[in-house]
Amino acid sequence: MFGYLNINLSLVRKLVQLCMFVFMVYGSTIVGYYAADKLSNALPALSCAYDTQTADYCTLIPFQHQMGHRIGPVVAAGGNILQAFMPFFITLATFLGLFVLLNKAFCGWVCPLGFFQEVIAMIGQKLGLKKTESLDGALVKRIRPVKWLMLSVLIFGLPILSGIGFVSHDLGDPFCQICPSRILTTLATGDTAQLNVNTASPVVMTLSILADFIFGLIIALALTIRQPFCRICPMLALHAVFKKIGLVRLVKNAKPRCEKCGLCARACPMDIKEIHTDMQHKDVLFSDCTLCGRCVEFCPDKDVLQMKYAFFPIISADPQYFKRRKKSQTDWEQKTLFGKK
Amino acid sequence: MRRKHLVDQLLLTSILYLTTLDASAIMTIKPRPAEPGHEHHRGMGKVFTLTGFENSTIRQVTPDLDIINLGANQQQIPFKSMGKDNYHALVATRNHNGVEETAIRYIYGRGKPTGHSPKELTDLQKSTLEIVPDPIPREHWHYKAGHEAAFIVRYKHQPLASIAVSLATSHASIVNARTDARGRVVFTVPDDYKVDKPGRRENKPAELLVHVKHQHNEKNYATWLAADYEANPAQWKNTQMGALVATGGFIFGAFITGLGLTNNSSKRREL
Ligand code: SF4
Ligand code: SF4
Numbered sequence: 001m002f003g004y005l006n007i008n009l010s011l012v013r014k015l016v017q018l019c020m021f022v023f024m025v026y027g028s029t030i031v032g033y034y035a036a037d038k039l040s041n042a043l044p045a046l047s048c049a050y051d052t053q054t055a056d057y058c059t060l061i062p063f064q065h066q067m068g069h070r071i072g073p074v075v076a077a078g079g080n081i082l083q084a085f086m087p088f089f090i091t092l093a094t095f096l097g098l099f100v101l102l103n104k105a106f107c108g109w110v111c112p113l114g115f116f117q118e119v120i121a122m123i124g125q126k127l128g129l130k131k132t133e134s135l136d137g138a139l140v141k142r143i144r145p146v147k148w149l150m151l152s153v154l155i156f157g158l159p160i161l162s163g164i165g166f167v168s169h170d171l172g173d174p175f176c177q178i179c180p181s182r183i184l185t186t187l188a189t190g191d192t193a194q195l196n197v198n199t200a201s202p203v204v205m206t207l208s209i210l211a212d213f214i215f216g217l218i219i220a221l222a223l224t225i226r227q228p229f230c231r232i233c234p235m236l237a238l239h240a241v242f243k244k245i246g247l248v249r250l251v252k253n254a255k256p257r258c259e260k261c262g263l264c265a266r267a268c269p270m271d272i273k274e275i276h277t278d279m280q281h282k283d284v285l286f287s288d289c290t291l292c293g294r295c296v297e298f299c300p301d302k303d304v305l306q307m308k309y310a311f312f313p314i315i316s317a318d319p320q321y322f323k324r325r326k327k328s329q330t331d332w333e334q335k336t337l338f339g340k341k
Numbered sequence: 342m343r344r345k346h347l348v349d350q351l352l353l354t355s356i357l358y359l360t361t362l363d364a365s366a367i368m369t370i371k372p373r374p375a376e377p378g379h380e381h382h383r384g385m386g387k388v389f390t391l392t393g394f395e396n397s398t399i400r401q402v403t404p405d406l407d408i409i410n411l412g413a414n415q416q417q418i419p420f421k422s423m424g425k426d427n428y429h430a431l432v433a434t435r436n437h438n439g440v441e442e443t444a445i446r447y448i449y450g451r452g453k454p455t456g457h458s459p460k461e462l463t464d465l466q467k468s469t470l471e472i473v474p475d476p477i478p479r480e481h482w483h484y485k486a487g488h489e490a491a492f493i494v495r496y497k498h499q500p501l502a503s504i505a506v507s508l509a510t511s512h513a514s515i516v517n518a519r520t521d522a523r524g525r526v527v528f529t530v531p532d533d534y535k536v537d538k539p540g541r542r543e544n545k546p547a548e549l550l551v552h553v554k555h556q557h558n559e560k561n562y563a564t565w566l567a568a569d570y571e572a573n574p575a576q577w578k579n580t581q582m583g584a585l586v587a588t589g590g591f592i593f594g595a596f597i598t599g600l601g602l603t604n605n606s607s608k609r610r611e612l
Contacts, residue, residue: 032458132598169542195580196580196583198577199579200578212584212587223598225598
């Protein structure tokens, strides 16, 4: 579709991301100020509840609270476990209701932190900093399990243990305490209070220092490495659990020429080599994918890669589109603040 | 505990006496401190104390705008959320020495979501002269010392411009201000108490009382809005240090990417 319409998909995506950033970070003026006014309170992207002007809350905050305040105490003291799980099921159902519609595209198209990292990368590029082509394959392999650890330990494990009373109450919402989106989105509204060292307790102090450090680290890394935080984000792992039910799909009709090419994998900001090397599966929506669509854009072979909504193709690889897209990318990469490269 | 409560009450009364010169006309709804050994538990109702309860009637407005009569002439007001999650309003009204007086407090109650926004509760007219938080601290949030708190003053549901409003605290501070053309007034809650132990969980909140009086067609009105506020978190949260640590993270990141721990760093990425 984009090929025929002579539209640059990445440009369209950036515009959508910009609109979503503005809406998610400042959208309370439209939806309302109170939690009860927010869109869902279970958004599949890191739109932060600590931002006073947010349009919606990311689903990770209710998950942590439900583990720490509802499920943990019932596990410890006994009681109606089904009743304790009820709010969790409601949040999960709301999350899934949204997730089905866009699947992992919540990352590539909606998430404020995902967009922020891309903006920093553009700044890095315009400053003429040398970009890393792709991370070393072995390093990528070592990083990948971290997101599962983040999900299981920080979103479910520690909060439930704190609810049971095995660990400190201060570990009731450990991911929120280190989440870079909390600092980013509140700073974007002019509120500096979330960037702090909190001396309330040794645990809280450690987490606050970690949060500030990670925030600074991500900015530096994002200047030259694509999507550094996304690679370890627990939301990416949560999406991966349910990726089969989402309506947006990534499909590959492999051809023998694929073996020698690999342009799709080089275009992938998440360094998913498998998009190139997997010659078996039609479903190539991998756990780390953010459905940004770059692999489809940079596939030079007709209809080999496709992004579909249910059964309908939205974008298909196209040689004409590829040529135009590659040229515009080269032009863009050559222009820096310090003249042409 | 009871003594501390009494001291708080007296302090607040004396402050208001200075500001209103009519201590007997104070109406305020405050949480009753828990008796030793009878701390508040989940599921138990809370009890509030009404100062100036003589000749008063008390109503509770639920998040879905049901109005429940809680009785008359009661000093102790039992509060139950009735399974309805979100803010409820306790409203006490009386005619006292020719003045129509109201005391309001918004209380967070736990239960099932009702699908109603607290905005519906604040928008509802609950008394002739009314101070409305604009907004109430968001669900699970609180007013904080050293931070702004905004209110709208309404008379017969219309904004009241250029009227004097006072905010007094249980730590003996008073600030005065006037509403703007939209009836809105913004205070900085006095940063008037230091905590012994850092952290919000370690410290009980203090009380603030916003007050306004108004005369129309020779009829007098007075209203008080009570709420709690927490100690200024700047006492245990340091933003400069936070910025310093973030800078450290940035420098570390620049250092490791500069070292080229990644593959193909010599080649420029083409796509
Ligand atoms: S701190 Fe992060 S995880 Fe928590 S609500 Fe905000 S965006 Fe979600
Ligand atoms: S993986 Fe990236 S884009 Fe997705 S939720 Fe996490 S930070 Fe946002």
